[in-house]
Every structure is written in structure tokens, then in C-alpha cells.
Amino acid sequence: MKWVTITSIFIISAAFTFNAHSQGTTDVNSFRNLFRPVESRPEYSIKVDTKNEFRLLLTGGFAFYKVFISSQDGVRCTFYPSCSVYALNTIKTNGLTGLFDAIDRLTRCNGINPKKYHIHEPTQRFYDPVTKIHH
Amino acid sequence: MQSHDYQLAAAEWERVLFLSPSDTLARLNLIKSFRLSDKPAEAWKKLNTWYPSAPLTKQFSLEAAQLTLTLGDFPAFGSVMDRAVDLSGAEKSTWKLGAWLMEGEWINQPPKSRNPSFTVASMDPRLLNIYSRTKDINRKSPAAAVALSCIVPGMGKIYxxxxxDGLMSLLFVAANAWQSYRGFWKKDELGIAKFNPKSVTGWxxxxxxxxxxxxxxxxxxxxxTLYNSNQTDRIRHETEGVLITH
Structure with missing residues (x-):
């Protein structure tokens, strides 16, 4: 008898509570456009190139890193664009020299030399864009 | 223009010019409005349309000089100076010195003998100060930096x-080289280090x-390279601050 009473009281009170806080279609619709997704265009495209083995290794490695590893964590790189995006773009822009540029970027990714870089305002990270290397 | 809304001012001056196409003051103000609303290319185009090769009055000369320097078009700047008939010799010298500083070619000359091809007789002490400082800036040789880093990793960056960054480079190279050495050279039971070329860690x-x-x-x-470029950029920005302020 005691459990029946307790259960009944819980159900009745819960019903009132849920009713009081439930959202109708109107409520949902009125808030539907309150938060708009941020339109962002990444500075890279994940396209695995299968034309030769070296490109497959690099682009496949990048895609794997971006999809399975990088996406599981917040922003950790001190630079904008991040080291992985920088590596991809510099290799695309500068070829083999870009590979050395990318490795050099990894050794600089520590934040101990802040005066060397400008701040990228939207991300509040050090701005170090890819540049075309003139030989 | 007084409220610094130069984009709106440019639209207004274009309306004025539509009504009175030969109004010189309106032309000057339109060019100035374009320049100050970050459209120097537009302003330069207008100026060239109105005055393609004719001698320029003082106000137009100053505008044209600022525009060419903003656009980084130094050959065009030379042509503007030739056409600036109303500018005094000292004024021309000031602008030429500014252009020489902004062009940044001085970095390739030896530090103590960095002199332009014309006589420096600028009236602006700030510009003269910038000019004298260029003589103390040492250019860094990229080849020397690479050579130094060949000997000791990171030394070129320190130079x-x-x-x-140099210390970090040294740390990265040294740590990996040390680990590689430890992988290849392992001690046997007798405590004698032996080279093992099949060590995965080593490779x-x-x-x-x-x-x-x-x-x-x-x-x-x-x-x-970045060091040299930063030095020229700093001088360029300071010169810009002196010459292109109003």
C-alpha cells in the first residue's frame, strides 16, 4: 500500500512537472533559428589521392589524422593554420621543400617565441601562414 | 570626410563630379576619399584617367606620391616625381627618400654605406632618423645561416x-640522434657495446x-630570410607612418 501511494504521487507530480516544462511545436519553432551554425570553410580538403604511393601515404595519413585523431580533441596547436593543415598546404604549394617546412613548423609549435608572430584575431592563435618559397 | 566616413564621401564626390566633371577640388577629394577608404587602386585609376601625363599641381602630386607608395608601384612614383612641377627640391628629396626606404633594396647594400643615388636633403627629422637607423641594421645571410646549422643544428636560427627556435631545433635533432645511437649500440652480457644494424629503434x-x-x-x-624581410617591413611601416598619415 505504501509503495502504491508513493508511486502514484510520483507519477502524478511527474506528470504535472513534465507538462509544465514540456515544449510545444510553437516553442520549438520559435527557437529554431536562434542559434545558427557558424559558416566556416576549412583551408583544406580531405581528398585521398591514389595516383601514386607517396601521395596516397601522405594524403591518406592526413585524412586518417583529421578524421580519427584531431577531431576527438580541442584545438591544441599554437598556430593558425594548425600544423597538420600547414603541412598539407605547404607540401601542395612547395613540393618536397614543403615537407622540410612542415617538419620545421613542428619544432616551432611550442609557443615559446611569441614575439615572432602576429595574433590571428578570430582564433587568438599565432598566425603563421603558408608562403610560396622562392628558390 | 570630417567624420572619416570616406566610403560615403567618395560616393558624394562622385555625385558632385557627375554634375561638374571638371571640378578640380572634387577630383582631388574623390581621389583622397578612395585612398583613405582603402581603395588606392581605384584612386590611382581615376588620377591616371584625368591626368595621364600632364604636369601635376602640388596637391595632386602629393596624392599621387602617396598612392604609388601605398600601392608599392615605385616606377610610377618616379614618374610622379618627374611630373611634380610644384614641389620644391627639398620636398621631392623627402619623398624620394621615403620611397627609397619603403622599397627595401637598401638591405642588400653594406650597412655603413647605405646611401640612395640622390642627395639626401630631407626636411623631416623623423625620416632622417629612420634613414640613419638603416645603417645600423645588419642583414643576415641565409647561406651563412644554413652553413652554421650544418655544423651545429639550430645555430643558424640563433644567428x-x-x-x-634554435635551441628547440638542437633539442629535437640531439634527442632523436641520441635515441638512434642507443638503439644501434647495445651492450652485451659482458658490458661491451656492439653495433646492431637490425635495430628498429635505431632506424x-x-x-x-x-x-x-x-x-x-x-x-x-x-x-x-624572415629576419631580413622583417627589418625592411619595419622600416617600411615607420616610413609609411611619416609620409602617408593624412
Whole structure:
């Protein structure tokens, strides 16, 4: 008898509570456009190139890193664009020299030399864009 | 224009010019409005349409000089100076000195003998101060930076005033090389170190060490190049601050 009473009281009170806080279609619709997704265009495209083995290794490695590893964590790189995006773009822009540029970027990714870089305002990270290397 | 809304001002001056196409003051103000609303190319186009090769009055000469320097078009600046008939010799010298500083070619001359091809007789002490400072700026040789990094990893970056990056390069190369050495040379039961070429650890860390070493050479070259470019940029910005302020 005691459990029946307790259960009944819980159900009745819960019903009132849920009713009081439930959202109708109107409520949902009125808030539907309150938060708009941020339109962002990444500075890279994940396209695995299968034309030769070296490109497959690099682009496949990048895609794997971006999809399975990088996406599981917040922003950790001190630079904008991040080291992985920088590596991809510099290799695309500068070829083999870009590979050395990318490795050099990894050794600089520590934040101990802040005066060397400008701040990228939207991300509040050090701005170090890819540049075309003139030989 | 007084409220610094130069984009709106440009639209207004275009309306004025539509009604009175030969109004010189409106032309001048339109060019100025375009320049101050970050459209120097537009302003330069207008100026060339109205005055393609004719001698320029003082106000137009000053506008044209500022525009060409903003656009970084130094040959056009030379042509503007030739056409600036109303500018005095000292004024022309000031602007030419500004252009010489902004062009940044002085970095390739030896420090103490950095002199333009014309006589420096600027009236602006701030510009003269910038000019005298260029003589104390040392250019860093990218080749020397690479050579230094060949000998000691990171030394080229230290030479280019990036000593923190230099130390990090040294750390990366040294740590990986050390791990590689430890992988290849292992002690046997008798305590004698023996070379093991089949060590995976040795090859992996050796590969990383070679990668970081090569990247350090490239990084040193980049660091020296960036140092030179930063020096010329700083002088360019300071000169811009003196010449292109109003």
C-alpha cells in the first residue's frame, strides 16, 4: 500500500512537472533559428589521392589524422593554420621543400617565441601562414 | 570626410563630379576619399584617367606620391616625381627618400654605406632618423645561416636572432640522434657495446633525426630570410607612418 501511494504521487507530480516544462511545436519553432551554425570553410580538403604511393601515404595519413585523431580533441596547436593543415598546404604549394617546412613548423609549435608572430584575431592563435618559397 | 566616413564621401564626390566633371577640388577629394577608404587602386585609376601625363599641381602630386607608395608601384612614383612641377627640391628629396626606404633594396647594400643615388636633403627629422637607423641594421645571410646549422643544428636560427627556435631545433635533432645511437649500440652480457644494424629503434629515431636535421637547415634559411624581410617591413611601416598619415 505504501509503495502504491508513493508511486502514484510520483507519477502524478511527474506528470504535472513534465507538462509544465514540456515544449510545444510553437516553442520549438520559435527557437529554431536562434542559434545558427557558424559558416566556416576549412583551408583544406580531405581528398585521398591514389595516383601514386607517396601521395596516397601522405594524403591518406592526413585524412586518417583529421578524421580519427584531431577531431576527438580541442584545438591544441599554437598556430593558425594548425600544423597538420600547414603541412598539407605547404607540401601542395612547395613540393618536397614543403615537407622540410612542415617538419620545421613542428619544432616551432611550442609557443615559446611569441614575439615572432602576429595574433590571428578570430582564433587568438599565432598566425603563421603558408608562403610560396622562392628558390 | 570630417567624420572619416570616406566610403560615403567618395560616393558624394562622385555625385558632385557627375554634375561638374571638371571640378578640380572634387577630383582631388574623390581621389583622397578612395585612398583613405582603402581603395588606392581605384584612386590611382581615376588620377591616371584625368591626368595621364600632364604636369601635376602640388596637391595632386602629393596624392599621387602617396598612392604609388601605398600601392608599392615605385616606377610610377618616379614618374610622379618627374611630373611634380610644384614641389620644391627639398620636398621631392623627402619623398624620394621615403620611397627609397619603403622599397627595401637598401638591405642588400653594406650597412655603413647605405646611401640612395640622390642627395639626401630631407626636411623631416623623423625620416632622417629612420634613414640613419638603416645603417645600423645588419642583414643576415641565409647561406651563412644554413652553413652554421650544418655544423651545429639550430645555430643558424640563433644567428638570425631566433635563439629559442634554435635551441628547440638542437633539442629535437640531439634527442632523436641520441635515441638512434642507443638503439644501434647495445651492450652485451659482458658490458661491451656492439653495433646492431637490425635495430628498429635505431632506424626509426635515426630517420627522425635526419628529418629534423634537414628541416633545421631549411628552417635556418627561412629564419634568416624572415629576419631580413622583417627589418625592411619595419622600416617600411615607420616610413609609411611619416609620409602617408593624412
Amino acid at each position: 638570425s636572432h631566433d635563439w629559442k 626509426v629515431f635515426g630517420g627522425l633525426a635526419v628529418g629534423f636535421y634537414s628541416a633545421n637547415l631549411f628552417g635556418s634559411w627561412k629564419s634568416a
